[in-house]
Amino acid sequence: MSSAAPEKDRIPAPPSLLEQVLRRVRAKHLSRRTEQAYTHWIKRYILFHQKRHPSDMAAAEVEAFLSWLDKIARAKPRVRRPVVLSHQEVSALLTHMHGVTGLMARLIYGAGRRLMGGYDIRTVQELLGHTDVSTTMIYTHVLNQDGRGVISPLDSCVGQATATQLS
Numbered sequence: 001m002s003s004a005a006p007e008k009d010r011i012p013a014p015p016s017l018l019e020q021v022l023r024r025v026r027a028k029h030l031s032r033r034t035e036q037a038y039t040h041w042i043k044r045y046i047l048f049h050q051k052r053h054p055s056d057m058a059a060a061e062v063e064a065f066l067s068w069l070d071k072i073a074r075a076k077p078r079v080r081r082p083v084v085l086s087h088q089e090v091s092a093l094l095t096h097m098h099g100v101t102g103l104m105a106r107l108i109y110g111a112g113r114r115l116m117g118g119y120d121i122r123t124v125q126e127l128l129g130h131t132d133v134s135t136t137m138i139y140t141h142v143l144n145q146d147g148r149g150v151i152s153p154l155d156s157c158v159g160q161a162t163a164t165q166l167s
Helices: 017-027 032-048 059-071 087-095 099-117 121-128 133-139 153-158 160-166
Strands: none
Touching (some): 017 032, 087 099, 121 133
């Protein structure tokens, strides 16, 4: 007979720290990215302290880790600049768009240009198809002209091509 304890009498090893964290994160139904972030920073913390277990550490070790993080060069935030096409670039682009896609692009461009030209809030509400003026106010700031007699900038941009498609 073997001196090893039978399989059914063996006590399972307690779960590792990361297994415990994963169980807890999953029980809370947090996202995969959150799970990855938590485990990444726990590993960094443990490695920073020469692989000591967190249960063997206290506030002083946490402060040391945070101080070290503070000294690391921070990533520079990426500057996002909007891409704005000139009137001529939009004209060139729209002349190459045909069918329903071309018509939709012209209508969207025309509506956007009308907003830039300035309208009263009720006209903008009607143009955007909003039932509540407060929804429209989210999209606009200060409008100081009424909409009577305003010609769409689209007309000067693509001229007869739009009129032909609409008819």
